[in-house]
Amino acid sequence: MTVRVPGSQGGKMSRWPGLGIGFLAQILLLFLWISTGKALTQEEITNIEVYKKASSGVVHIRSTVVRYGFFYQPVPSQGTGSGVILDQDGNIVTNSHVVQEARSLEVTLWDGSVWPATLVNSLKDLDLAVIRIQAPTERLKPIPMGDSRGLEVGQAVYAIGNPFGFQLTLTKGVISSLGRTLMTPQGKKLKGLIQTDAAINPGNSGGPLLDREGRLVGINTAILSPSGGSVGVGFAIPVSALKEHLPRLVGGARVRWPGAILALLGLAILAWILVRRWRSGPRW
Structure with missing residues (x-):
């Protein structure tokens, strides 16, 4: 049996070589498709590298704010936001509006661990705030600052x-x-x-x-x-x-030692004055 190729002039051709060429062509196309599908562009490589470098330095912040209803009953509501790990001391920067008026704060790290957080300081005019968690240093992955x-x-x-x-x-x-x-x-x-x-x-x-x-x-x-x-x-x-x-x-949550010393000194002077007056007896 012969197979006539459309457009030919009656030449004979075995169907098996034709099948072999078609099969090889399909394999070649499949190989090219798979190769192209697996190859990443430079843009995609950059996207992946940025995510791998920085994602472990990003945290999920949950804040609980307590409002009061018509009969002054407490009505807690939750908010959510993000933050950036600054250092291995557990300092995290976020927006002031994410944490303002929060009764409690909770931070989820890249590994899924959850940590209570405290507010260190908030600059509302800049919409910046720093919160702090007490977590092991190996879990804290700071993101380097650019310019x-x-x-x-x-x-x-x-x-x-x-x-x-x-x-x-x-x-x-x-x-x-x-x-x-x-x-x-x-x-x-x-x-x-x-x-x-x-x-x-x-x-x-x-x-x-x-x-x-x-x-x-x-x-x-x-x-x-x-x-x-x-x-x-x-x-x-x-x-x-x-x-x-x-x-x-x-530094917002740290003790200002000069101010604390002056306050203690003032209390000591006041106590000394009161003791002297008590010892001298009442004056009528």
């Missing part, structure tokens, strides 16, 4: 956070503008903000904005949206502002 002063519009940036409670979510975008000013719902004016189209949603507040090296260049703080979700207009506090005020933020 926001050298950023350029169009530069790739990455956001990692916990939008809607989905922990350690990565989004990517570019710097849309620099030096933006934004009025917060609390009536505070935030200046010098980084604008980005990286998706930022409720729960991302306090999380990091990163450069392609996985370094911290901003703290995600707000979005402009008619729906409450991301429409590509997000804002981050530049890391330069964090660096400038970090001593106040981290």
Whole structure:
């Protein structure tokens, strides 16, 4: 039996060689498809590297705020946000609005462990706050700080956070503008903000904005949206502002020894005066 090839002039051809060539062609195409499917672009490799470097330095923050109902009954409500590990002392930076008025704070680390947190200090005018946890140093993976002063519009940036409670979510975008000013719902004016189209949603507040090296260049703080979700207009506090005020933020809970000594000295003088008056007897 012969198989006629459409368009040929009656030549004969065995069907087995034809089947062999077709089979080999299919194998070759399958191999090329698999190879292409497994290969990663340089952009994808960068995305993966940024996530691997920085995700373990991002935390999930749960805050419990107690409100009071019509009959003054306590009504606890929970909020959620993100934070960035600063050091192995357990200091974590986040937004002030994430932790303000919180009755209790709870932090979930990259490994799923949960730790109670305390507020160290809060600068509401900058929407920055530092909280602290007592966790083993091997669980604390600080994110290195970059330099926001050298950023350029169009530069790739990455956001990692916990939008809607989905922990350690990565989004990517570019710097849309620099030096933006934004009025917060609390009536505070935030200046010098980084604008980005990286998706930022409720729960991302306090999380990091990163450069392609996985370094911290901003703290995600707000979005402009008619729906409450991301429409590509997000804002981050530049890391330069964090660096400038970090001593106040981290040192907020520490004892100011000069002030404490002066207070004790004042109490000692007051006690000495009272004792002398008591010994001298009442004066009529």
